[in-house]
Amino acid sequence: MSDEDLTIAGCGTQAGKSIAGTLWMKRMCHTFTDSKDNFIVAAPSYKILSQSIIPYFLHYMRDYGSYSKVDSIFSIKNGGTIYFRTETDPDSIVGIPNVKAGWLDEAGKLRLYFWENYQARAASVGAKTLLTTSPYSLNWLYRQYIKPMQDGKALP
Numbered sequence: 001m002s003d004e005d006l007t008i009a010g011c012g013t014q015a016g017k018s019i020a021g022t023l024w025m026k027r028m029c030h031t032f033t034d035s036k037d038n039f040i041v042a043a044p045s046y047k048i049l050s051q052s053i054i055p056y057f058l059h060y061m062r063d064y065g066s067y068s069k070v071d072s073i074f075s076i077k078n079g080g081t082i083y084f085r086t087e088t089d090p091d092s093i094v095g096i097p098n099v100k101a102g103w104l105d106e107a108g109k110l111r112l113y114f115w116e117n118y119q120a121r122a123a124s125v126g127a128k129t130l131l132t133t134s135p136y137s138l139n140w141l142y143r144q145y146i147k148p149m150q151d152g153k154a155l156p
Contacts, residue, residue, distance in 0.1 A: 002130075008107075008145060009132045017132035018056045021103045024130050025082070026060060028101035035079025040093055040102035040121065042085045044109040049086055053105055090114040099127045107131035112140040 007024075009017060025041060032039075041057070043049040057074070058067055065076040074082040085092040090113045099121040104110060122129055133141065148154070 003128075005126065005128060006145075007128075007130045008141075009130065017134075018052045018105065019060075021053070021105055021130060021132050022056045022060045025057070025101065025103050026064070028128060029064065029076055029080065029082070032100035033078065033080070036098050037080040037100045038096055038098050039080070039082040040085060040096060040099055040118065041082055041105070042087065042093065042102065042110075042114070042118065043105045044087045046086050046088060048106055049084055054084065087111060087114045090117055093117055093121055096121055098125060100125060101128040101130075103130045103132070105132050106134070108133035108135060108137065108139065108141050110141075115140060 009020060021041075025039060028039060041049075041053060043053055054067075061074065065074050065082075067074045072084040074084070076082070083093070083096055087110050090111065093114075094117055102118060102122055104115075104118065107115075118129075121127070131141065
C-alpha cells in the first residue's frame with residue numbers, strides 16, 4: 001500500500017476497497033503510536049459506514065482496541081482514537097485534533113465542503129490520506145486530482 005501523503009484508489013464495486021482501507025488504517029495505527037494520535041474513517045452516509053466499513057474494520061482490528069457504537073469511535077489499546085464520521089453532518093470532523101491519518105471511503109460521493117473540513121484536520125500535522133471510491137461523477141475529486149493527473153500535471 002502507498003506511503004504517499006495522498007493515495008486515491010478508484011475502482012469498481014466489490015473490488016476490495018473496504019478491506020484495503022481497513023488494512024491501510026491498521027498500518028497507520030501501527031505507524032503513529034502516540035496516545036494523543038487520532039485518525040478519521042469517513043463515508044458519505046451511515047448506511048455505507050455501518051454496512052461496508054465497520055464490519056471489515058472490526059474483523060481486522062478486533063484485538064487492537066474497542067469500538068463504541070454510541071460514540072462512533074474505536075479506542076486503540078495503547079492510546080489513540082479512530083473517529084468514524086459521515087458526511088451527513090459535514091462539521092462532524094471539526095475539532096478532532098492531531099489527526100495523523102484519514103480514510104475517506106466512497107470519496108466520489110463526498111461534497112467539497114466535507115473534503116475541505118477534512119483537509120483542515122489533516123493539514124496541521126501533515127496527515128496521510130487514503131481516498132477509496134468507485135467512479136461517480138466529475139466532481140471535486142475528478143477536477144482537482146484525477147483530471148490533472150491524467151493530463152500529466154502536478155497535483156495540489
